[in-house]
Amino acid sequence: MTMKLTELAVGDKATIVDMSGCSRMIQKRLTQLGIDDCAEVCVQNKLPFGGPCFIQCENQCISIRKKDAMSIEVCQESVI
Amino acid sequence: MIALLGNPNTGKTSLFNALTDSYEYVGNWSGVTVDKKVGNLRKGGELVDLPGVYSLNPVSKDETVVSTFLIEGNFDSLINIVDASQLNRSLHLTIQLLEFGCPFIVGLNMADVAQTRGIKIDVEKMANFLQVPVRSIVARKKQGIDELEADLINIKKQQEHGQVILYAKPLEALIQKLEGILPLDLPINKRWAAIQYIDDNPVVKAEIQKYMNDETMNEIVNEHMTRENITEEQLRRLIRQGREKYIHNLIAEVVNDQQSGEKSSTEKIDKFVTHPVLGIPTFIALMYLMFMLTFNWLGFPISDLLEGVISGPITTGLEAGLTFIGASAFLESMILDGIVAGVGGVLVFVPQIFILFFFISLLEDSGYMARVATVMDRLMQVMGLNGKAFIPMIIGFGCNVPGVMAARTIEQPRERLITILLTPLMSCSARLPVYALFAGAFFAQQQAFVVLSLYILGVVLALLMAKLLSKSMLKSEESFFIMELPPYRIPQPLTLWRSTWEKGKGFLRKAGTYIFAGSVIIWLLTYTGPGGIGVEMNDSFLAAIGGWFSPLFAPLGFGTWQASAALITGFLAKEIVVATMAILYVVPEASMHLALSEAFTPIAAYSFMVFILIYVPCLATVAVIKKETDSMKLTLFSMAYAFILAYGLSFLIYQVGTIWFAG
Numbered sequence A: 001m002t003m004k005l006t007e008l009a010v011g012d013k014a015t016i017v018d019m020s021g022c023s024r025m026i027q028k029r030l031t032q033l034g035i036d037d038c039a040e041v042c043v044q045n046k047l048p049f050g051g052p053c054f055i056q057c058e059n060q061c062i063s064i065r066k067k068d069a070m071s072i073e074v075c076q077e078s079v080i
Numbered sequence B: 001m002i003a004l005l006g007n008p009n010t011g012k013t014s015l016f017n018a019l020t021d022s023y024e025y026v027g028n029w030s031g032v033t034v035d036k037k038v039g040n041l042r043k044g045g046e047l048v049d050l051p052g053v054y055s056l057n058p059v060s061k062d063e064t065v066v067s068t069f070l071i072e073g074n075f076d077s078l079i080n081i082v083d084a085s086q087l088n089r090s091l092h093l094t095i096q097l098l099e100f101g102c103p104f105i106v107g108l109n110m111a112d113v114a115q116t117r118g119i120k121i122d123v124e125k126m127a128n129f130l131q132v133p134v135r136s137i138v139a140r141k142k143q144g145i146d147e148l149e150a151d152l153i154n155i156k157k158q159q160e161h162g163q164v165i166l167y168a169k170p171l172e173a174l175i176q177k178l179e180g181i182l183p184l185d186l187p188i189n190k191r192w193a194a195i196q197y198i199d200d201n202p203v204v205k206a207e208i209q210k211y212m213n214d215e216t217m218n219e220i221v222n223e224h225m226t227r228e229n230i231t232e233e234q235l236r237r238l239i240r241q242g243r244e245k246y247i248h249n250l251i252a253e254v255v256n257d258q259q260s261g262e263k264s265s266t267e268k269i270d271k272f273v274t275h276p277v278l279g280i281p282t283f284i285a286l287m288y289l290m291f292m293l294t295f296n297w298l299g300f301p302i303s304d305l306l307e308g309v310i311s312g313p314i315t316t317g318l319e320a321g322l323t324f325i326g327a328s329a330f331l332e333s334m335i336l337d338g339i340v341a342g343v344g345g346v347l348v349f350v351p352q353i354f355i356l357f358f359f360i361s362l363l364e365d366s367g368y369m370a371r372v373a374t375v376m377d378r379l380m381q382v383m384g385l386n387g388k389a390f391i392p393m394i395i396g397f398g399c400n401v402p403g404v405m406a407a408r409t410i411e412q413p414r415e416r417l418i419t420i421l422l423t424p425l426m427s428c429s430a431r432l433p434v435y436a437l438f439a440g441a442f443f444a445q446q447q448a449f450v451v452l453s454l455y456i457l458g459v460v461l462a463l464l465m466a467k468l469l470s471k472s473m474l475k476s477e478e479s480f481f482i483m484e485l486p487p488y489r490i491p492q493p494l495t496l497w498r499s500t501w502e503k504g505k506g507f508l509r510k511a512g513t514y515i516f517a518g519s520v521i522i523w524l525l526t527y528t529g530p531g532g533i534g535v536e537m538n539d540s541f542l543a544a545i546g547g548w549f550s551p552l553f554a555p556l557g558f559g560t561w562q563a564s565a566a567l568i569t570g571f572l573a574k575e576i577v578v579a580t581m582a583i584l585y586v587v588p589e590a591s592m593h594l595a596l597s598e599a600f601t602p603i604a605a606y607s608f609m610v611f612i613l614i615y616v617p618c619l620a621t622v623a624v625i626k627k628e629t630d631s632m633k634l635t636l637f638s639m640a641y642a643f644i645l646a647y648g649l650s651f652l653i654y655q656v657g658t659i660w661f662a663g
């Protein structure tokens, strides 16, 4: 089941399914950083009042605005 | 000429400094170096430091510098710095260099970080895989530097025709088609150019257009896309996937990864400094700490001590010496009333300025800057700006010139422009002596508080102006924000000292040149007048010049010729204001504080400080604004708005304040 990246709780891990909803610049930068479809990300922190959210991927931490995080679709593997 | 190329924040400048014995700006965030810098290699030849890039396909202005540099081809070879702890990400750039086909070697930096993380890389296997020499180095500890230097000599013998990394079928066919129609005289590798063209690289596109009409290329791409039923997006993805596959194979062969899953100290610190509630208070507390140490707890007593030495033993010593050699009254007055008063008046504040620079260097090198930018982004967004604007602003507290330069990392042109225009409102270290002098003279009890209010006023005004400017300027493009948060690094004492010294040196140099010359000229203008030499100060040329402007400032509370003269000289460099004041109010046997308090009322003094904070960026800042905006109109605007704002605000403060305290 897919959901928005912002719907994940802090500390949750998920796999990116689709990020074509982001603005082109953000998409370009994220791919450059190795954050692309199928990448596994972890939400590390969310700032209040709609502030940026911190995502971790492959040993690096990146912050993006909530608006952009909202347009990233992720999928959380069901815990068995 | 050899150039350094690599991802942002991987230690390129650190290596540059080690190889050229120079000291360029190092800091722990992405985008410290924003322009190319040339230095001389220890073993002869030139080395160029470039801004960091993830790809040869640029997003922001500093990245364009790199692509352009590469295409222009004015270099012999490259050193590609690869972050050993971020191998996957770094190698995308390496592949593009392999395809580009210029001689280069790989400097595998951050070997120490990789080691602590449990990543083992077989350097020899990696060199075999890439067909390029690879050296493991620790740039900031200068480990492996000598070996790398030795490699540099052999570098030129390498192949130059570029490696071919095969991509998936539909993409590969297109690449070959485009490669075929590129003009023969195109001076760059055609396969590389074709791939970059498909990847929508604006710099490469512009370069190709110089040699041919790219209409035909466009048609071929479109036709190919319809035939293969593939989108542009998918083509680009295929490029990435092709590279990823290559990297995957490389890593499988050369890396032995035994990473432990334990939480790093970076995460622990971040829990605190980027805490949803505590984030902003932490920042304010840090700023407050830095401020109090500079002005109150540490800096003030030291400056006080120094003032005692300069006005006491040094002055009496010089006096005795001058009398001993029988110097003329003219010379004696020039040295004591001009140079010692002027330059000494500024030098007194050196300790405070060094403390401030020390803290700014600490913030830069620790990794905190990127966190501040993120924590502040929400607020800045409301103001029509970007969290990244906070980095130029903090640097601007030291000096506005590098602050304005640092705005280059802001990708969005409009936000970058606004940041450039507003950074001069940050109270730089050159304004610090003025505050310290006036606050000491008029508000001895609340000294720190008064100075703090000026710093805050600068920030608040900048934010309000940002709102105003972003509302009135065209909303050209959508704003966006993305920031990498590098791991915290404990700054090395030596680096910290060097970077403090580098900043402070500029101040000392100014004291020795501008302020020295300024002091002599100002003294000369006070010593001479229409009536001849050795006139009363009030009949001097300077009094005449200042008097001409003083009515303009009378409504602000400081309509004296002395204040006007100081303001005019202050345009050159704001420290000169203090030098001028020290010369003009020099009173033997009495403190300058006393002389000042006769010339200004406390409200006029505050109004004067506010005016100094805002009135016009200094000459060096104006020059850098001109260079960065490339527009005379905007440069003039930056001066005009500052002057109007300063005038209005000082007027308000003085007029309202006078009525308030009179009533």
Ligand SMILES: Nc1nc2c(ncn2[C@@H]2O[C@H](COP(=O)(O)OP(=O)(O)OP(=O)(O)O)[C@@H](O)[C@H]2O)c(=O)[nH]1
Residues within 6 Å of the ligand: B007, B008, B009, B010, B011, B012, B013, B014, B015, B025, B026, B027, B028, B029, B030, B031, B032, B033, B034, B050, B051, B052, B053, B109, B110, B111, B112, B113, B137, B138, B139, B140, B141, B365, B489, B495
């Ligand atoms: N642990 C470790 N830190 C390093 C090493 N080399 C550089 N650093 C640190 O990494 C940070 C970035 O160094 P810079 O030399 O400014 O990096 P840069 O590649 O020039 O960065 P940009 O100009 O922003 O692209 C600084 O805090 C350095 O002290 C290294 O080998 N090991």
Ligand SMILES: [Mg+2]
Residues within 6 Å of the ligand: B012, B013, B014, B025, B026, B032, B033, B050, B051, B052
């Ligand atoms: Mg650098």
